[in-house]
Every structure is written in structure tokens, then in C-alpha cells.
Amino acid sequence: MPAPEGFAYVVRGADVVISHxxxxxxxxxxRRAAAFLDDVEREDPQExxxxxxxNYRRGNERQARNHPRNRGR
Known part of the structure; x- marks a missing residue:
């Protein structure tokens, strides 16, 4: 599975705007903005x-496509 790319963030006052x-x-x-800014230093920011x-793949797309509910689509 390829790593996510194309994400960026901007801090605007107390808010964080994430763009793709x-x-x-x-x-x-x-709190979510503050937690994000703490986590972005420790983890891979793109992920x-x-x-x-x-906006990320879960690895089950092929299984879902073959599910009986989705076969006619």
C-alpha cells in the first residue's frame, strides 16, 4: 500500500486547517487541534x-468489490 501524500496543514490562530x-x-x-499539533511532531504527518x-485506504477494497451485495455494480 503506498504512503499517503499531498496533505498539508496551516495553523490559523487556534485552528488547524488540513488540505489535500x-x-x-x-x-x-x-483540543483536537492541540492534540494534532502534538502528534504531528512524533508521527508521520501524512499518515x-x-x-x-x-482519506486513506483500508486494504479491504477488493474484498468489498466481490461481496454479494456489490457484485451487480
Whole structure:
């Protein structure tokens, strides 16, 4: 699975705006913004932002495609 890429963040006052390929995806405020800024120093920032925005692959896409509920799609 390739590593996530294209994420960036900007701190605006007490808020953190996360963008993906230049488009704003989410804004973190309060405790979540503070926790993010602490975690970004210790973890891989790209993976952390991908997790927070929900924009990452879970590895089960092929299984889901073959599920009986999705076969006709």
C-alpha cells in the first residue's frame, strides 16, 4: 500500500486547517487541534492527516468489490 501524500496543514490562530492537494478538507479546533499539533511532531504527518480526514485506504477494497451485495455494480 503506498504512503499517503499531498496533505498539508496551516495553523490559523487556534485552528488547524488540513488540505489535500490544495483543497481544504477539514478544520480542527480546540483540543483536537492541540492534540494534532502534538502528534504531528512524533508521527508521520501524512499518515496522521490521512487518518484524520478519512482519506486513506483500508486494504479491504477488493474484498468489498466481490461481496454479494456489490457484485451487480
Amino acid at each position: 492537494h490544495g483543497r481544504p478538507v477539514t478544520t480542527l479546533r480546540g 496522521l492527516m490521512a487518518r484524520l480526514t478519512g
